[in-house]
Structures are given as C-alpha cells and as structure tokens.
Amino acid sequence: MTESMDTATKAKLLRTLLDGGMPDEHGRFGPFGGRYIPETLVPAFERLTEAVRTTLHEASFQAELNAELADWAGRPTALSPMRNLSRRWGAEVWFKREDLAHTGAHKINNALGQALLAKRMGATRVIAETGAGQHGVATAAACARVGLPCVVYMGEVDMARQSPNVGRMRLMGATVVPVTSGDRTLRAAIDEAFRDWVSDPTGTFYCLGSALGPHPYPYLVRELQSIIGREARAQMLAKAGALPDCVIACVGGGSNAIGTFHAFLGDPSVQIIGVEAGGRGPGLGDNAATLTTGRPGVLHGTYTLLLQDAEGQVQETHSVSAGLDYPGVGPEHALLREIGRVEYRMACDDEVLEAVKECSTYEGVLPAIESAHALVGARDWARQNPGKRILVGMSGRGDKDMPTLQTTLLANNGVLS
Amino acid sequence: MSQTPADRLTQAIRDVRRDRVALVAFLTAGFPSMTKFRDDLTTVAEHADVVEIGVPFTDPMADGVTIQRSSMGALSQGVSLHWIIRELAAMPPVKVPLVLMSYFNPLLAYGLDKLAADAALVGVTGFIVPDLPLEESAVFEAELARYGVALVRMVTPVTPEERLHKLCNGAQGFVYAVTMTGTTGKSVEGTAKDLSAEVGTYLDRVRALSPVPVCAGFGIRGPAQVRLLDPHADGVIVGSALVETLERGESVAALLDSLRTGVA
Numbered sequence: 017m018t019e020s021m022d023t024a025t026k027a028k029l030l031r032t033l034l035d036g037g038m039p040d041e042h043g044r045f046g047p048f049g050g051r052y053i054p055e056t057l058v059p060a061f062e063r064l065t066e067a068v069r070t071t072l073h074e075a076s077f078q079a080e081l082n083a084e085l086a087d088w089a090g091r092p093t094a095l096s097p098m099r100n101l102s103r104r105w106g107a108e109v110w111f112k113r114e115d116l117a118h119t120g121a122h123k124i125n126n127a128l129g130q131a132l133l134a135k136r137m138g139a140t141r142v143i144a145e146t147g148a149g150q151h152g153v154a155t156a157a158a159c160a161r162v163g164l165p166c167v168v169y170m171g172e173v174d175m176a177r178q179s180p181n182v183g184r185m186r187l188m189g190a191t192v193v194p195v196t197s198g199d200r201t202l203r204a205a206i207d208e209a210f211r212d213w214v215s216d217p218t219g220t221f222y223c224l225g226s227a228l229g230p231h232p233y234p235y236l237v238r239e240l241q242s243i244i245g246r247e248a249r250a251q252m253l254a255k256a257g258a259l260p261d262c263v264i265a266c267v268g269g270g271s272n273a274i275g276t277f278h279a280f281l282g283d284p285s286v287q288i289i290g291v292e293a294g295g296r297g298p299g300l301g302d303n304a305a306t307l308t309t310g311r312p313g314v315l316h317g318t319y320t321l322l323l324q325d326a327e328g329q330v331q332e333t334h335s336v337s338a339g340l341d342y343p344g345v346g347p348e349h350a351l352l353r354e355i356g357r358v359e360y361r362m363a364c365d366d367e368v369l370e371a372v373k374e375c376s377t378y379e380g381v382l383p384a385i386e387s388a389h390a391l392v393g394a395r396d397w398a399r400q401n402p403g404k405r406i407l408v409g410m411s412g413r414g415d416k417d418m419p420t421l422q423t424t425l426l427a428n429n430g431v432l433s
Numbered sequence: 434m435s436q437t438p439a440d441r442l443t444q445a446i447r448d449v450r451r452d453r454v455a456l457v458a459f460l461t462a463g464f465p466s467m468t469k470f471r472d473d474l475t476t477v478a479e480h481a482d483v484v485e486i487g488v489p490f491t492d493p494m495a496d497g498v499t500i501q502r503s504s505m506g507a508l509s510q511g512v513s514l515h516w517i518i519r520e521l522a523a524m525p526p527v528k529v530p531l532v533l534m535s536y537f538n539p540l541l542a543y544g545l546d547k548l549a550a551d552a553a554l555v556g557v558t559g560f561i562v563p564d565l566p567l568e569e570s571a572v573f574e575a576e577l578a579r580y581g582v583a584l585v586r587m588v589t590p591v592t593p594e595e596r597l598h599k600l601c602n603g604a605q606g607f608v609y610a611v612t613m614t615g616t617t618g619k620s621v622e623g624t625a626k627d628l629s630a631e632v633g634t635y636l637d638r639v640r641a642l643s644p645v646p647v648c649a650g651f652g653i654r655g656p657a658q659v660r661l662l663d664p665h666a667d668g669v670i671v672g673s674a675l676v677e678t679l680e681r682g683e684s685v686a687a688l689l690d691s692l693r694t695g696v697a
C-alpha cells in the first residue's frame with residue numbers, strides 16, 4: 017500500500033498530523049487506527065474517550081500529574097552525553113535516560129497518567145497487561161501510589177524470563193495472573209486483559225501499556241509519553257546548542273518511540289529511526305519486526321500492520337526481548353512509516369546482546385534488552401554519519417533482564433563472554 | 434421481489450417462534466475434527482433451527498476457554514475460512530439458515546468483496562463479527578448488502594437506551610442480544626439462576642425496538658434457562674455447551690433436543 021500513496025497525499029497527512037489533527041474523531045491516523053471492539057465495551061470506551069477529552073489537558077489534572085512526575089517519578093530524566101560510545105562509534109551520542117525514571121523505564125509516564133485518570137473516573141480496580149514486566153511494575157507502583165487495586169496479566173513465558181519484575185509487582189500489592197492461553201507472551205496477556213474487562217466493563221479501568229489498541233489508547237499513551245521528546249528536545253538545545261541530526265528509539269508496541277519522536281516530527285532536519293526486534297532473522301515467526309515485514313489488519317482493536325499469514329491468522333513472534341515480542345504495532349507508527357517520516361529498521365538478537373555488553377562495559381549503563389535494539393541502530397547510523405549528533409531513547413534499564421543475561425552473555429560461569 | 438438470504442434467516446426464526454423459541458446452535462468449524470465437519474454440521478442442523486459456524490481465530494478476545502480451545506484445535510489442524518467455504522460448497526445444502534461468526538481479521542484477509550459473493554453462493558445468510566461495532570461496520574455491511582446477506586448486530590445489557598435504538602434501527606436477520614457481560618461460555622451450571630433477574634426486562638426492551646427477531650446468547654447451557662428466556666426472546670443461542678458436547682463425543686441430538694423442547 018506504500019506504492020499507492022503519492023507524495024502529495026503523504027505531505028498532506030504529515031501536515032494534518034503536525035497540526036494536531038490526528039487521530040481524527042474516529043481514532044484514525046490516516047487509514048490506520050479506529051476502534052474494533054466487542055459491543056459490551058462500547059460504553060466503557062465512550063466514557064474513557066470523554067474522560068480523556070475533558071480531563072487529560074485540563075489544568076488541575078496536568079498540575080497533579082506534573083507534580084507526581086517530578087516528586088515521585090523522578091522527572092525530568094537526564095540527557096547524558098555518552099563520551100565513550102561517541103569515541104568508539106565516531107558520532108556524538110546522547111542518551112535520553114528513561115532508565116533513570118522511577119521503576120526503571122518510560123512506562124511510568126503512561127501508567128501514572130492512566131492511574132490518575134482512573135481515580136478521577138471513579139474506577140474500582142485497574143487491570144494491565146505486561147510483557148517485559150516494566151508496564152506491570154509501573155502500573156502496580158502507580159496504583160499503590162493513588163490507592164487502587166491492581167491486577168496484571170502476564171504470559172507464562174515472560175514470567176520466567178522477567179522473573180525479577182514478577183516479585184516487584186507482588187511486593188507493590190498487585191495480583192499477577194499467569195496467562196497460559198495463546199502464545200503465553202504479551203499478545204496473549206492483552207487478549208486476557210480484554211476478557212477481564214468485558215466481564216466488568218463498568219468498574220474496571222484498563223491501563224494499556226503501549227501506544228496501541230482501540231481508540232483512544234494510541235492517543236492517550238502518546239500524549240502521556242510525549243514528555244520524553246519534549247524534555248529531550250529542550251535539553252538538547254540547552255546542552256548541545258542544536259537539535260540532533262538523528263533521533264532513534266526501539267519499537268515494540270511503540271510507546272517510548274512515539275513519545276520520543278513526537279516533539280521532533282516537525283523538525284525537517286531531524287532524521288527519525290525506529291528499531292524493531294529482528295529476532296533470529298527475517299522469516300515469518302523468527303522476529304517481531306511488524307513495521308518492516310507486516311501487512312495491514314486488525315488486532316486488539318486497531319487497524320495497523322501485523323505479522324499474519326495469508327488467512328489473517330496472527331503469527332507467533334520471536335525476540336530475545338519480552339517487551340518487543342508483539343505481532344502488531346501502534347497505528348501512528350504504521351502511518352509514520354507509510355508517509356515516510358520515520359524509517360524503521362530491525363536489529364537481531366545477537367547484535368542486541370552485543371550492544372548490551374558494549375554499553376554496560378564502556379558507559380556503565382546496563383540497558384534493557386529492548387532499549388539495546390536502539391543502540392544497534394545508533395551504532396550503524398553513527399558509523400555512516402561521522403561527526404554528526406544522535407539522540408538515543410534509552411527506554412529502560414536492564415536489571416529485569418538478568419535471568420536472560422545469565423544464560424547468554426554470562427553463560428560462561430558468570431564471566432562475560 | 435425474491436427473498437434475500439437475510440430475509441430467509443429472519444423468516445426461519447419467525448416460523449419456529451409460532452410454536453416455541455428458536456434454537457441457534459454454534460460450532461467451531463473443523464473442531465474437534467476436520468474430517469467429521471460435514472457430519473457434525475449435518476447433525477447439528479437436524480436438531481437446530483439456525484446454525485452458526487465459527488471461523489477460528491488466533492486471538493478470540495471475546496471468547497471464554499471453551500471457544501479458545503476449539504479455535505486453537507481447529508487452527509492447528511489447518512482450518513481456514515477458504516476451507517470452510519470450500520466445504521460448504523462441496524456438501525449437500527444444509528436445510529437451515531447458516532450464519533458465519535468470525536473476528537474481523539480473517540474476513541479482511543479473505544477480501545470483503547470476494548467473501549460476500551462466495552458466502553452468498555454457499556448459502557450463508559448472515560455474519561456475526563464480535564469485534565466489528567456499528568461505527569466500523571459500514572464497508573462490510575455495504576459489501577454484504579449487494580448479496581442480501583445480513584450483518585447481525587449485537588446488543589448487550591450495558592448498551593445505553595439511545596444506542597439500543599440506533600442498533601435496532603436497520604437491524605437485519607436477527608438481533609443478537611448478549612445476556613451478560615463477559616466472555617462466551619461463562620455460566621457453568623446451566624440453571625436459571627445463572628441469568629440475572631433483569632434479563633427478561635432487558636430482552637423485552639430490545640424486542641420492542643427490533644424490526645427482526647431477537648436471539649439471546651452467552652452462557653446458555655440448560656433447558657431451565659431456555660424456559661426462562663422463552664417468554665422474552667425469539668431464539669436462544671447455544672455455543673460453548675455444544676462445542677464441549679462435540680469435544681467429548683457425546684450426543685449432540687440429546688443436548689439440542691433438550692434445549693429445543695425445554696425439558697431435560
């Protein structure tokens with residue numbers, strides 16, 4: 017479908033996006049997005065849409081959110097010059113440090129915002145899905161802070177590979193429900209969260225963890241995550257005296273990426289790159305590179321690019337990182353790819369683990385395996401653009417990944433291989 | 434003007450309703466076995482008034498454990514929408530109206546225009562698409578309308594009054610009234626107490642607004658429930674209980690006849 021869209025149409029869609037016209041009233045980002053949901057959930061989505069419209073940008077809500085982001089979540093996060101990686105790669109490398117945010121990733125920006133919204137809407141309980149466990153931990157923490165009970169759905173496969181996060185959620189009072197259906201990873205956890213919600217569409221608030229799903233989630237999550245790019249852009253201008261030449265972030269569902277990119281979309285000099293999970297390689301089932309290899313379809317309530325077979329059955333994915341292991345992607349990314357404003361690439365498991373090692377060894381920053389995908393893309397870009405400046409979205413820290421790292425990088429009797 | 438497939442569906446339920454509440458039976462295509470699908474479908478059609486054929490999907494987000502299991506079981510054997518259409522084309526015409534139930538993505542992948550034509554040709558009278566609310570349904574509805582095939586609308590106990598009017602207005606085939614919030618297959622006992630006390634008044638409200646018959650579904654497993662719903666609905670829909678009966682290899686006739694006549 018890329019072929020069918022001419023340059024004028026692409027430019028017009030970008031203009032609409034930059035003017036704040038997306039999503040439209042139907043939750044569309046051009047052809048993508050929308051709201052494909054069971055009838056039972058329609059009233060709940062209408063209430064949520066209305067609450068987002070009236071509350072999200074309202075002064076007292078923003079004041080409360082910003083105070084909590086500063087006093088409790090540790091914002092603004094730092095913008096760090098990475099001198100050693102800059103020397104090694106030949107370009108000027110900067111990290112936006114979401115790994116320093118409370119609970120260890122960008123996920124807290126969204127979870128806190130949604131928990132505060134849930135409280136205002138009078139919800140009696142909050143549910144969430146989680147892949148890497150970071151969104152689950154962030155939601156558990158935010159619910160503890162605002163005083164709401166929290167239930168987190170997590171695939172069995174992910175509970176094993178991200179076990180430290182399971183304990184953290186439980187300590188913060190959340191109930192973690194193992195998901196044994198479907199592929200037992202993030203996608204099955206989302207299915208299960210929706211099933212929970214249809215059973216109690218009135219009292220339950222679903223705190224969705226990425227910029228995907230039915231309208232208004234892609235919009236709500238983007239708005240709550242856009243603080244990353246707004247801060248980074250101002251910090252960059254203050255510290256480097258100029259904008260970056262390139263902004264790069266990893267893409268699972270797409271929340272840290274959209275949050276990082278949004279403030280830069282209107283800067284024509286800034287190249288923007290998203291990096292997906294290339295897994296074991298380009299074959300169907302071997303990766304989670306939806307934007308690079310997917311075709312349009314409907315999953316989890318939104319029309320977007322999907323990894324699916326010819327019959328419209330959603331494919332299992334593979335990635336060393338639980339947080340990117342998802343066969344769909346947020347609809348706004350599907351549009352940004354379609355109109356060519358953002359370029360999407362993939363990074364394979366092996367090179368990602370190498371990047372975890374390099375970043376840890378030379379900068380003293382242990383990145384989340386998800387975030388290390390952006391590092392692979394950044395290194396490649398830097399080598400091709402010597403002397404230029406690149407901003408990397410360091411979406412989270414890698415403490416949660418120790419079980420995976422013990423069996424990979426540290427498999428040699430705990431000695432770094 | 435000749436009768437459209439949607440009219441045929443409506444009429445079949447109305448004809449039965451003169452004597453009793455109609456029985457709409459759901460089975461997942463190709464489950465428990467692909468090779469037995471034609472036989473299973475024929476048997477079910479002999480003991481029900483309308484048959485809903487479930488197209489399996491990898492992410493059935495509105496379904497409970499039984500239909501999740503049957504969907505996975507069917508997919509792992511290789512069931513697809515193309516296969517279902519081919520099977521229907523190859524077997525003798527089923528006597529009762531057929532309805533296909535599917536999540537939207539397999540339909541999109543087939544191609545909505547081609548699907549409408551192919552489905553009409555093999556005797557499908559309507560579609561039920563649980564993740565396609567009114568706001569997203571215009572394109573598919575228009576494709577189906579060219580062949581007179583119904584896009585069945587769902588209403589639920591939490592549907593606000595104004596929306597209920599909108600959904601009933603222009604409804605085709607029948608209106609699918611979901612009896613409870615939650616996924617399919619929820620009720621375990623199959624007794625009248627599984628249904629809330631307000632279900633009768635809710636169904637009466639839907640019926641007063643609907644130009645087509647109203648069938649009640651979700652959680653219906655036993656004759657006591659059918660007796661309770663009989664005064665308030667034109668049809669009852671049984672899904673998970675039938676899928677489980679097929680799965681266990683038990684008598685489909687016994688289950689469906691007990692539901693149809695309302696006696697255990």
Ligand SMILES: Cc1ncc(COP(=O)(O)O)c(C=O)c1O
Pocket residue numbers: 121122147148149150151225226227266267268269270271272273338339340384386387411412413
């Ligand atoms: C650190 C980190 N980065 C990135 C992601 C991917 O999610 P998204 O694409 O929504 O940012 C996750 C998800 O769990 C994560 O934990």
